Amino acid sequence: MNDLIPIPCVMMRGGTSKGPFFLASDLPANPAARDAVLLSVMGSGHPLQIDGIGGGNPVTSKVAIVGPGSVPGADVDYLFAQVRVDQNIVDTSPNCGNMLAAVAPFAIEAGLVEPRGERTRVRIHNVNTHKMIEATLATPGGKVCYLGEARIDGVPGQAAPIALSFLDAAGARTGRLLPTGRATDVIDGIALTAIDCAMPMIILAAAELGLTGYETAAQLNADRDLLSRLEALRCKAGQAMGMGDVSDLVIPKPVLFSPPTQGGRFSVRYFMPHECHPSLATTGAVGIATAAITPDTVLARAFGVPELPATIAIEHPSGRLEVQLERRDGQVVAGIIRTARRLFEGHVFAKPNTGRHAA
Structure with missing residues (x-):
């Protein structure tokens, strides 16, 4: 019997980043146990992450954890984890907007969000920063469409555009646009x-x-x-x-x-x-x-x-x-076009000494 712990996982490219996407319910609820699992599956502590699925680079050693929305108006929650490559450190202090680009398609295909016509808007609550982002993507026939004509520098080829609108992004970590109180x-x-x-x-x-x-x-x-x-x-x-x-x-x-x-x-x-x-x-x-x-x-x-x-x-x-x-209701809203792609799905395997799987 295999002594490794299988965890459902989807590998996705979001913008110019790439990493595994997990349902929150498939990971331990305890942050320390969860982080231990992430370090194990990514292979951190080695510059090539040779014993895991991380790519040996900060842009390919990222994790998205997605679940039902926990705040009013949110369709889903998205917790981002930056998993250090050569150190056993998981940092959940920042958001990642590139991985964010893949959250809406992942959420729809995971059954967390119902498609709404030819284009679906998904309101994403970023748990790291407690900020809301709107993602709008093509869902013809009620299915996520990944193929299209949008191009973003840093990614070869073309794909379907995903429009991200960052609502009230100021003070994501410190609560202030200018944390020192000065512009310079x-x-x-x-x-x-x-x-x-x-x-x-x-x-x-x-x-x-x-x-x-x-x-x-x-x-x-x-x-x-x-x-x-x-x-x-x-x-x-x-x-x-x-x-x-x-x-x-x-x-x-x-x-x-x-x-x-x-x-x-x-x-x-x-x-x-x-x-x-x-x-x-x-x-x-x-x-x-x-x-x-x-x-x-x-x-x-x-x-x-x-x-x-x-x-x-x-x-x-x-x-x-x-x-x-642009200004909307007195606040600055930032819009960016990104693309995403589903790469593979299945199970990733964590070592048994990294915490009990909370399925």
């Missing part, structure tokens, strides 16, 4: 903006660190001195943002910006936080775009403040990502 701070002699919108981040000019801002992700990841300096800056900023010791957290995320080269508003390099993202996180894009329309931030000082509604085109290592910003 100076830490270690470097001017930066600490912002909390969809994702807590620190944004600074690449030139402040002696960079052009056009380096590849591989070049930046190989610069150990740069990564050490960014980590020190990130930890100090985390303290200033009221987040305490963030050394074991993946937030705030550092972002370096530079002038555009391909017709966008600016170019960025987004860190996760210890590696440069090969493209750009969706939640990161929402926060960066919001910083661009907030007076006196480092982005506003460098490039001015556009009037709303506005489309902020952000250049990144794999292309560009556009964020549509």
Whole structure:
């Protein structure tokens, strides 16, 4: 008899990320036991995650846990877990907007949400940040459609578009858009903006660190001195943002910006936080775009403040990502088009010493 614990699982690509999706009812309810299961199935503690299904990279070592909505107006709950690759750490402090793109199709196919005509809107409560996001996707004939003509940079080919609307994304972790109370701070002699919108981040000019801002992700990841300096800056900023010791957290995320080269508003390099993202996180894009329309931030000082509604085109290592910003009922709503794909379904196997399966 197999002594491993089988757990129903669907592997999905969401945006430019990929990872297993679980029903909340198929995982232990106790957070410590749940995290032990996730570390086991992902194979964390090894740079290749060779003993699990993780991909050995932060963008492929992510988990989505989905269940019925627990707050008024929500169709489903979505808990995101960033599972560290080479350390036995599960961080549920941030949201992930790329994995979020696959939540609605997963929820519909899992029977949590009934399709509503040719297009279905799913209201998603992100448990990590207690924020609401609307996802609208094609459901012709009452079934999820994955094939289409939408393209997103960082993913090959075409797929059906999924429209994400981030409602009231400010203060996702700290409760304040500008956690330090200032649009620009100076830490270690470097001017930066600490912002909390969809994702807590620190944004600074690449030139402040002696960079052009056009380096590849591989070049930046190989610069150990740069990564050490960014980590020190990130930890100090985390303290200033009221987040305490963030050394074991993946937030705030550092972002370096530079002038555009391909017709966008600016170019960025987004860190996760210890590696440069090969493209750009969706939640990161929402926060960066919001910083661009907030007076006196480092982005506003460098490039001015556009009037709303506005489309902020952000250049990144794999292309560009556009964020549509508008005011709705006095709040800023950010819209982004993503795509998703169901990759495989079945069971993933956890080691028996990682906690009892709560089926």
